[in-house]
Amino acid sequence: MATPAEPVLASSLYELENPNQKVIREGESTERQPRLKTSSKAIDKALNGGFDFGQVHYITAQDREDGQDFLQSLLASHLLAAEEATGTVIDCMLAFDVRKLHKIIQASLPSTEDSAQQALEMLDRLKIMKIFDYTGLTEAVAEIREHLEHKPAPRGTISDSEDEEDLVASQVKSTAVSSRELLIVTNITHILSPMIKTSYVQGQATLTSLMRLLGHLAKTQDVDVMVLGDAHPKKVAEEETLSMFQSCLMRSALGDGIGHLVDTHLYLYKLPKKKPENAEKEAPQKAHVLEVVQDRHGDRFSQWAAFEYDSDGRMKDIS
Numbered sequence: 001m002a003t004p005a006e007p008v009l010a011s012s013l014y015e016l017e018n019p020n021q022k023v024i025r026e027g028e029s030t031e032r033q034p035r036l037k038t039s040s041k042a043i044d045k046a047l048n049g050g051f052d053f054g055q056v057h058y059i060t061a062q063d064r065e066d067g068q069d070f071l072q073s074l075l076a077s078h079l080l081a082a083e084e085a086t087g088t089v090i091d092c093m094l095a096f097d098v099r100k101l102h103k104i105i106q107a108s109l110p111s112t113e114d115s116a117q118q119a120l121e122m123l124d125r126l127k128i129m130k131i132f133d134y135t136g137l138t139e140a141v142a143e144i145r146e147h148l149e150h151k152p153a154p155r156g157t158i159s160d161s162e163d164e165e166d167l168v169a170s171q172v173k174s175t176a177v178s179s180r181e182l183l184i185v186t187n188i189t190h191i192l193s194p195m196i197k198t199s200y201v202q203g204q205a206t207l208t209s210l211m212r213l214l215g216h217l218a219k220t221q222d223v224d225v226m227v228l229g230d231a232h233p234k235k236v237a238e239e240e241t242l243s244m245f246q247s248c249l250m251r252s253a254l255g256d257g258i259g260h261l262v263d264t265h266l267y268l269y270k271l272p273k274k275k276p277e278n279a280e281k282e283a284p285q286k287a288h289v290l291e292v293v294q295d296r297h298g299d300r301f302s303q304w305a306a307f308e309y310d311s312d313g314r315m316k317d318i319s
Contacts, residue, residue, distance in 0.1 A: 055263035056225040062270065075126070089186065185226070204255070
């Protein structure tokens with residue numbers, strides 16, 4: 001006979017579905033965790049201060065390598081921001097460049113004799129999980145959740161004994177794990193695209209299940225989840241693009257429905273800085289653009305920022 005699930009208070013479910021409208025109980029702090037800032041002021045301004053913790057952000061990259069570069073720079077900013085900041089990369093491509101990340105971190109530190117060692121010590125706060133298939137991906141997420149959940153069931157769960165006082169006491173004794181955690185999943189198109197091609201319905205159901213799993217982890221553990229995916233190789237018609245720029249005719253390789261499964265859906269692509277004087281002989285210089293094309297909470301929709309990288313791989317504003 002199957003064991004019935006423990007009942008959960010309705011208020012707890014409400015808070016999971018509406019993180020921005022959480023009911024503040026007596027004695028609880030009203031402070032929200034500071035947003036994750038990048039090394040580009042333009043991007044931070046477009047995102048109203050940076051990427052929110054407790055949310056899932058999905059990036060559709062026009063170029064896979066550009067997406068990797070963006071996440072490398074973002075991860076470096078995260079590890080540099082605070083000593084308690086930790087990160088996990090679920091590498092579906094088996095191509096995460098640790099040496100490049102070390103270079104970005106070292107370049108961001110004051111130039112001293114031991115800057116290389118300091119950058120190496122920061123990498124001690126980063127875990128890299130290499131996976132080969134969807135099963136490995138879900139197991140990796142479960143392992144991360146287990147690591148973060150060093151505490152009993154939340155107060156919203158009603159135990160058989162109804163002894164809430166014992167539960168509170170055990171929560172006080174439990175060791176708290178830093179919640180300033182950044183989780184990066186790259187690149188899920190590599191895992192899910194073959195499944196969608198084989199069976200569109202089953203593939204989309206699997207995608208939905210995965211995003212709900214990541215969303216639950218983000219909200220319950222206050223994790224900033226960044227997911228990278230490819231753009232579809234075929235361009236869409238101008239009237240079908242989600243971008244505010246008519247020249248951006250890209251779409252997610254996993255379908256436009258991905259935006260309804262996450263908190264924020266962003267496009268990462270390139271646009272010419274300006275038209276060259278001699279288009280036949282001179283290739284136009286391009287800038288990287290990050291644009292919010294779908295936003296569950298609505299306050300960042302259609303916001304965008306142009307940026308570039310310096311010689312060390314750090315994001316910076318257009319000069």
